[in-house]
Amino acid sequence: MNSKEYIASGILELYVAGSLSEKENEEVSVAIQQNLDLQTEVASIEKAIVQLTAFTKKDSSYSFDTIKKQLELKDTKVISLQKEKSNWKMYTGWAASLVLGTTLVLSVLNTTSLKDQLASNSLEKDLLKAKIDSTANTLTNTKKLLAILRDKEVISVTLNGQSVAPKAYAKVYWNQSEKAIYLDAKGLPDPPKGKVYQVWSLKLNPLTPKSLGTLDSFTADTNKIFTIKNANNSEAFGITLEPEGGSITPTLEQLYTLGAVS
Structure with missing residues (x-):
């Protein structure tokens, strides 16, 4: 397959995450070393993971939308993949941890955002109910006051x-x-x-x-x-x-x- 098909297949993301078998890793590694487009794509994936991890550590108040907006991929140097097998396992383990951590962070942020929205909707309902109750009380008090003012003994x-x-x-x-x-x-x-x-x-x-x-x-x-x-x-x-x-x-x-x- 050509570079575009290779990139679209999603195998590079699995490669960076360390989710491929050893044989598949070796095949993908050879393909990457022989293709500049694939090298650039792998570098971009790694840069995205590092940036996202840095954001989540830097400020826990970042929202999911904020992270998505700030996640702008830029040109970066290609990392050499010619490493010994033991180093490769360490590298893929690190990458897998980052991807897992990133996935968990995004999941938490999405869940928090949903909870905030539900809480906001609940608050709006409570405020509306309070306003209705207040209006009802005001009408009751007004009727009571009118009765008092119209009392001939007052x-x-x-x-x-x-x-x-x-x-x-x-x-x-x-x-x-x-x-x-x-x-x-x-x-x-x-x-x-x-x-x-x-x-x-x-x-x-x-x-x-x-x-x-x-x-x-x-x-x-x-x-x-x-x-x-x-x-x-x-x-x-x-x-x-x-x-x-x-x-x-x-x-x-x-x-x-x-x-x-x-």
């Missing part, structure tokens, strides 16, 4: 912006039977770092503030609607900006909104 209190933040506003929906308020704080700007909004129940005469707590999740909460316990006989509600952790008494210079119960 008192609505508008909190207008004060001098420190004239454009700020908020609204309190006070359900006295449940001893709770529902605060819509959408009209407040995000608090600066290290600061937090604190809600106050107020008695007006004499002025007596009582803390209803801080809005610690204000920035993270998209709807800006908060349920707050309030067992007080409130005459007004106010919101101030305080240091993280809140304050014992309101900082009046940082009074953002204020509204009296009508």
Whole structure:
């Protein structure tokens, strides 16, 4: 057979891997020594094995596609095959080990890639389910909130912006039977770092503030609607900006909104 047929047969790969019988090895060795094209092909196969092995040792983060892209065969010197039989066995054993190692590496990389893809698909399904559950919860909460707002027993209190933040506003929906308020704080700007909004129940005469707590999740909460316990006989509600952790008494210079119960 001619050079192209010899190369296409795959016998050179088996030769480099040491998978041929001793008689076949000798026949192929003679053919290679007599044909420059076959010598070049064998050198290319050996170079590919060495390059791939170097890549896999150098960086375990290489992907299968990365290795395939970087595996560019270049011209190389032809290795002499005129060696003693004992050296030949050592050489073919080394080559076989490289081929086996390379095969295992590619197998692992392909398997890892498949596992990553399956994990990614599973994650996407989990995220979609979580989004659906979140949407369902949001709808449930919205219906509950609408029922609360439409309750004739609920008192609505508008909190207008004060001098420190004239454009700020908020609204309190006070359900006295449940001893709770529902605060819509959408009209407040995000608090600066290290600061937090604190809600106050107020008695007006004499002025007596009582803390209803801080809005610690204000920035993270998209709807800006908060349920707050309030067992007080409130005459007004106010919101101030305080240091993280809140304050014992309101900082009046940082009074953002204020509204009296009508």
